[in-house]
Amino acid sequence: MKYVIGIDLGTSAVKTILVDQNGEVAAEATKRYPLIQIKSGYSEQDPELWVKQTILSLIELVSQFHGDPKDIEGVSFSGQMHGLVLLGENNQVLRPAILWNDTRTSPQCELITKEFGEEILRISKNRVLEGFTLPKILWVKEHEPEVFQQTTHFLLPKDYVRYRMTGMIHSEYSDAAGTLLLDIAKKEWNLEICNKFEIPINICPPLIESHAFVGTLLSEIADETGLAPETKVFAGGADNACGAIGAGILSPMYTLCSIGTSGVILSYEDDKERDYNGKVHFFNHGNPESFYSMGVTLSAGQSLTWFKDTFAKNESFEQLMEGIDEIPAGSNGLLFTPYLFGERTPYPDSSIRASFIGMNGTHKREHFVRAVMEGIIFSLNESIEIYREEGKTVDTIISIGGGAKSDVWLQMQADIFNTRVVKLKSEQGPGLGAAMLAAFGAGWFSSLEECANQFIQFTDEFLPQAEQVINYKKLFKIYQLIYLNTKEISEKLQDFRL
Ligand SMILES: Nc1ncnc2c1ncn2[C@@H]1O[C@H](COP(=O)(O)OP(=O)(O)O)[C@@H](O)[C@H]1O
Ligand SMILES: O=C(CO)[C@@H](O)[C@H](O)COP(=O)(O)O
Structure with missing residues (x-):
C-alpha cells in the first residue's frame, strides 16, 4: 500500500495526516503554536516555530506508521492564507510573519483603495482589505524601511515551510490569489500594481500549479522526520482551496462551511468572469483552471477559543459545551457578534468589535457559550444570504474545520442556514485536500475529481428543524441590527484599546 501526507499549516496548529491509496486516514498528529498579539489589531507568528512544529508533527506521524517509509510517496501542503513572510539575503527571515x-x-488600505482600488478589483477580483498581503508589504515599507530594503523575496506561510523542506522557492496560484498582486485570470504577478506601489516584481516568487512537483525532501529533513529522502513534495494550496478540494467542492453542487480560527462560506465558480463586485473574495482554486468565491468571518472558531481560554481555561471544548443543547434558540435573549478582530464579510470593517447584547440576571455560563456559537453561525449566514441574493442555490453544506467536531454546532448550522449539513469522516478537510494534491501530483489519479471519488467519505447529516428555522430567522434579523448600532460605539472606543 502507498501513502501520501497532507500538512495543514493552520493558524492555531499544524495538523498532519497520513492517507493511504483508498483515502483512509492511517495516522494524524497536531502541534500547536501561539499567536503573538502585542497590540490590539496586531497578529504575528514566528515562521521558525511553524517549521519546528511541522517537523515534530511529522516525527509523531511517522512514528505511528509501521510500514516502510519509502511507501510514503508524496507530501503536500495547505496553509493559512495571506500572511507575509519576508526573506533577505541567504533567505533568512527578516521579521515575524504578519498574519491574515x-x-x-487600515491606512495602507485607504491609500491603495484611493489610488488604485478599482484597478485592483478588476485585476485581482478582490477588494482591498487589511488581511491581504499587499497592504502588509506597504506597512513594512513605511514603518520598517530597512527591512523592506533587505527583502529579496516575500513568501506565504506554507510556501515558507515548503521552502525549508525542499530548498526551493515558489508560490502557487491559489495562495498567490490572496495577495492582491496576482492577475487572477491571467495567472501572473501584475507589473502595473507592483510598479504603482514601487514593489520590485522580482520579490514575488515564481508561480506553479498546486499539484506541481517541486522536488524531494532535503536530506536533513528526511533524517529528522524519518521520511525517505526520495519523498516527493508537491506545491499545495491555500487552506480554503484545500478545504474545498478535501470536501469535494469541485463543482457548483455543494457549498462549504469551514469553522477554523476564521470561518468561511465557500462556493465553486465555473465562470472566471463572475462579478460579485468585491462583496465576497474571488480566488483561483487548487483544481487547475477553476475558481471559488467565499465570505469570511474573521473570528469564528477563535471567538469560542477566546471564551474558553478566558473563562474555562482548563476545560475541554466538550466540557465547555455541556448543557447547551437544552437551551432554546436565542440563548434566552442573549446575542453575540464575533467581531473580536474586526470583520470582513459582509462588513469590511477593522474597527468594529464584538458584543454580548441582552444579558440579564438569569443567564449562566452555558447561555454565553450558546450565544457565542449562535453568533458565529449568524455571521456566516450573512455570507449565505449574499449568495442567495446573487441567485445561487444553497441547499447542501459540507462542514469542515475544528467546529465540525461538535454535533450541536452542526445542527445549529442546519437550523440557521436552513440547509442540509453534511459532515466528513475526517473533519480535517484542508489536510485531506493537501493529501489529495499529493496523490494527484504523484499520478495516482488522472484528476482531482477522480481522487475525490476515492478519498472523500461523508458520515452524518443534519437536517433543518422547522420550528428552529422560524425562530432563527427572527433572531437573525435582530442580530443584523447589532452591527449597525455598535459601529459608532466601536469607533469611539478605539482610542482606549491597547
Ligand atoms: N471539540 C470541539 N468542538 C467544537 N469546536 C471545536 C472543538 N475543538 C476545536 N474547536 C474549534 O475549532 C477551532 C480550530 O479549528 P481548526 O480547523 O483546527 O483551526 P485552524 O485551521 O485555524 O488552526 C477552534 O478555534 C475551536 O473553536
Ligand atoms: O484569511 C483567511 C481567508 O481569506 C483565513 O481563512 C485564513 O486562510 C486562515 O484560515 P484558518 O486558520 O482559520 O483555517
Whole structure:
C-alpha cells in the first residue's frame, strides 16, 4: 500500500495526516503554536516555530506508521492564507510573519483603495482589505524601511515551510490569489500594481500549479522526520482551496462551511468572469483552471477559543459545551457578534468589535457559550444570504474545520442556514485536500475529481428543524441590527484599546 501526507499549516496548529491509496486516514498528529498579539489589531507568528512544529508533527506521524517509509510517496501542503513572510539575503527571515487576521494596515488600505482600488478589483477580483498581503508589504515599507530594503523575496506561510523542506522557492496560484498582486485570470504577478506601489516584481516568487512537483525532501529533513529522502513534495494550496478540494467542492453542487480560527462560506465558480463586485473574495482554486468565491468571518472558531481560554481555561471544548443543547434558540435573549478582530464579510470593517447584547440576571455560563456559537453561525449566514441574493442555490453544506467536531454546532448550522449539513469522516478537510494534491501530483489519479471519488467519505447529516428555522430567522434579523448600532460605539472606543 502507498501513502501520501497532507500538512495543514493552520493558524492555531499544524495538523498532519497520513492517507493511504483508498483515502483512509492511517495516522494524524497536531502541534500547536501561539499567536503573538502585542497590540490590539496586531497578529504575528514566528515562521521558525511553524517549521519546528511541522517537523515534530511529522516525527509523531511517522512514528505511528509501521510500514516502510519509502511507501510514503508524496507530501503536500495547505496553509493559512495571506500572511507575509519576508526573506533577505541567504533567505533568512527578516521579521515575524504578519498574519491574515492582523488589521494594522487600515491606512495602507485607504491609500491603495484611493489610488488604485478599482484597478485592483478588476485585476485581482478582490477588494482591498487589511488581511491581504499587499497592504502588509506597504506597512513594512513605511514603518520598517530597512527591512523592506533587505527583502529579496516575500513568501506565504506554507510556501515558507515548503521552502525549508525542499530548498526551493515558489508560490502557487491559489495562495498567490490572496495577495492582491496576482492577475487572477491571467495567472501572473501584475507589473502595473507592483510598479504603482514601487514593489520590485522580482520579490514575488515564481508561480506553479498546486499539484506541481517541486522536488524531494532535503536530506536533513528526511533524517529528522524519518521520511525517505526520495519523498516527493508537491506545491499545495491555500487552506480554503484545500478545504474545498478535501470536501469535494469541485463543482457548483455543494457549498462549504469551514469553522477554523476564521470561518468561511465557500462556493465553486465555473465562470472566471463572475462579478460579485468585491462583496465576497474571488480566488483561483487548487483544481487547475477553476475558481471559488467565499465570505469570511474573521473570528469564528477563535471567538469560542477566546471564551474558553478566558473563562474555562482548563476545560475541554466538550466540557465547555455541556448543557447547551437544552437551551432554546436565542440563548434566552442573549446575542453575540464575533467581531473580536474586526470583520470582513459582509462588513469590511477593522474597527468594529464584538458584543454580548441582552444579558440579564438569569443567564449562566452555558447561555454565553450558546450565544457565542449562535453568533458565529449568524455571521456566516450573512455570507449565505449574499449568495442567495446573487441567485445561487444553497441547499447542501459540507462542514469542515475544528467546529465540525461538535454535533450541536452542526445542527445549529442546519437550523440557521436552513440547509442540509453534511459532515466528513475526517473533519480535517484542508489536510485531506493537501493529501489529495499529493496523490494527484504523484499520478495516482488522472484528476482531482477522480481522487475525490476515492478519498472523500461523508458520515452524518443534519437536517433543518422547522420550528428552529422560524425562530432563527427572527433572531437573525435582530442580530443584523447589532452591527449597525455598535459601529459608532466601536469607533469611539478605539482610542482606549491597547
Ligand atoms: N471539540 C470541539 N468542538 C467544537 N469546536 C471545536 C472543538 N475543538 C476545536 N474547536 C474549534 O475549532 C477551532 C480550530 O479549528 P481548526 O480547523 O483546527 O483551526 P485552524 O485551521 O485555524 O488552526 C477552534 O478555534 C475551536 O473553536
Ligand atoms: O484569511 C483567511 C481567508 O481569506 C483565513 O481563512 C485564513 O486562510 C486562515 O484560515 P484558518 O486558520 O482559520 O483555517
